[in-house]
Amino acid sequence: MTSVTRRLVHMVMTGRSGRPRRGLSAAELAVTRHLLVHGPATRQDLGDHLNISYASTSRLARALVDGGMASEALEPETAIGRPRQVLTAVPGARHVVGCKLTGDTAFGVVCDMFGEVKATARAALPEPAEGTVPPAGAAKVVAQLAGKLARRVPTLDGIAVSVGGVVADRTIVREGTFLGWRDVDLATPIEQRTGLPVIVTNDVAALAREQLWFGAGRTHSTFGVVTVGAGLGFAAVREGIAAEQLIDNGHLLAHAPIDPRGPRCRLGHRGCVSAYLNREDMRGSAPEGAPGPATSAGLAEAGRVASAGLAEAGRVASAGLAEAGPVASAGLAEASPVTFAGLAEASRAGNERAGRQLTAAARALGHLVATVAGALQTTCVVLAGEDVAALAAAPAMRQTIDDRLRPGPYEVQRCALEIVTTPLTFTDWARGAAVAGIQHVLGGV
Numbered sequence: 001m002t003s004v005t006r007r008l009v010h011m012v013m014t015g016r017s018g019r020p021r022r023g024l025s026a027a028e029l030a031v032t033r034h035l036l037v038h039g040p041a042t043r044q045d046l047g048d049h050l051n052i053s054y055a056s057t058s059r060l061a062r063a064l065v066d067g068g069m070a071s072e073a074l075e076p077e078t079a080i081g082r083p084r085q086v087l088t089a090v091p092g093a094r095h096v097v098g099c100k101l102t103g104d105t106a107f108g109v110v111c112d113m114f115g116e117v118k119a120t121a122r123a124a125l126p127e128p129a130e131g132t133v134p135p136a137g138a139a140k141v142v143a144q145l146a147g148k149l150a151r152r153v154p155t156l157d158g159i160a161v162s163v164g165g166v167v168a169d170r171t172i173v174r175e176g177t178f179l180g181w182r183d184v185d186l187a188t189p190i191e192q193r194t195g196l197p198v199i200v201t202n203d204v205a206a207l208a209r210e211q212l213w214f215g216a217g218r219t220h221s222t223f224g225v226v227t228v229g230a231g232l233g234f235a236a237v238r239e240g241i242a243a244e245q246l247i248d249n250g251h252l253l254a255h256a257p258i259d260p261r262g263p264r265c266r267l268g269h270r271g272c273v274s275a276y277l278n279r280e281d282m283r284g285s286a287p288e289g290a291p292g293p294a295t296s297a298g299l300a301e302a303g304r305v306a307s308a309g310l311a312e313a314g315r316v317a318s319a320g321l322a323e324a325g326p327v328a329s330a331g332l333a334e335a336s337p338v339t340f341a342g343l344a345e346a347s348r349a350g351n352e353r354a355g356r357q358l359t360a361a362a363r364a365l366g367h368l369v370a371t372v373a374g375a376l377q378t379t380c381v382v383l384a385g386e387d388v389a390a391l392a393a394a395p396a397m398r399q400t401i402d403d404r405l406r407p408g409p410y411e412v413q414r415c416a417l418e419i420v421t422t423p424l425t426f427t428d429w430a431r432g433a434a435v436a437g438i439q440h441v442l443g444g445v
């Protein structure tokens with residue numbers, strides 16, 4: 001990079017680029033969104049899809065081409081009729097950094113308008129002090145990460161940060177689940193450091209926005225997102241609009257009852273969704289009704305062995321568990337966060353208790369998916385997160401959904417649910433934030 005371009009990057013980063021980016025008008029955004037989501041289109045196609053006149057489409061196309069957002073070229077001549085102008089979005093017209101914060105790391109990506117990842121980077125967050133990651137230090141880490149990623153693209157137009165928890169006004173982290181935050185303004189200090197527009201968003205809401213443009217939203221205007229990983233997460237898209245904030249941080253769904261004889265969650269509900277699917281809840285519970293272990297000392301001892309093995313993808317544990325039986329897997333649930341991949345592996349190695357726990361969790365997820373689909377009135381639910389693959393592979397999930405959909409003897413209406421499973425890496429989560437950021441800098445919501 002030459003010193004001139006380095007200075008330009010710096011100028012853009014600090015907001016003194018001399019190239020003010022204006023947001024798009026509602027109509028321009030509608031056209032751009034169509035081009036990004038559905039690909040190149042003729043003016044006629046755009047007019048038909050967006051219900052705007054040919055004259056308006058032509059004016060919008062010109063404005064977008066002049067603004068560098070789109071390019072227009074003549075379609076190759078066809079046998080009949082005149083060649084038509086085809087409008088295509090310019091991928092590099094905008095770039096946004098997306099950053100996902102976990103409890104200890106900032107995972108960053110920089111994406112173009114199509115959400116294509118151009119570069120990735122990560123940085124450690126400051127050590128927590130009394131259970132709280134210092135917000136000012138975290139803001140500095142994000143700004144530095146954005147600066148690093150900015151050097152990989154011609155210009156940078158904005159930053160979007162996603163966190164698990166409750167976010168208000170796309171600025172304030174009301175409740176940062178893994179960061180120990182309460183009412184932390186994260187956007188302002190990053191804006192001050194970078195001079196760029198910054199939004200902060202819930203991580204699952206950002207994922208829903210990504211899916212809205214580049215995933216399930218291409219074929220479904222209404223869909224739900226359920227994530228299973230470090231915690232349970234939910235998001236909803238209704239008629240093409242992603243809900244920015246949940247009314248309950250997902251509480252109503254996470255604690256919906258599944259089985260009155262089931263294990264308890266940390267809130268004391270017996271057999272609720274969280275008791276089966278939240279790692280933190282599963283830590284202290286083993287499925288009830290299974291042959292029980294004798295003593296708590298034995299449980300703790302077995303737990304240490306089993307959980308250590310599970311942490312290493314169950315290689316040690318699966319053998320040990322098969323011998324130790326129910327004692328070990330109950331202790332395993334007690335001693336460390338359970339991963340469903342670990343349970344699946346132990347189950348495959350012959351541990352029946354692990355198999356039962358996985359089946360019970362898959363059944364709970366099936367009920368959860370059915371409830372989300374029914375309440376949202378959608379035929380599409382996106383399952384995401386590092387733990388969903390093992391759960392979705394267990395037959396109990398599909399069987400539960402099929403049973404919930406099974407019509408009665410005189411019912412004629414049939415419904416089929418499309419379940420999209422996307423195990424996510426932290427880079428994928430960061431990309432979700434970047435796409436939410438792209439929508440923001442384009443002048444959307």
Ligand SMILES: [Zn+2]
Nearest residue numbers: 255265269272
């Ligand atoms: Zn509960």
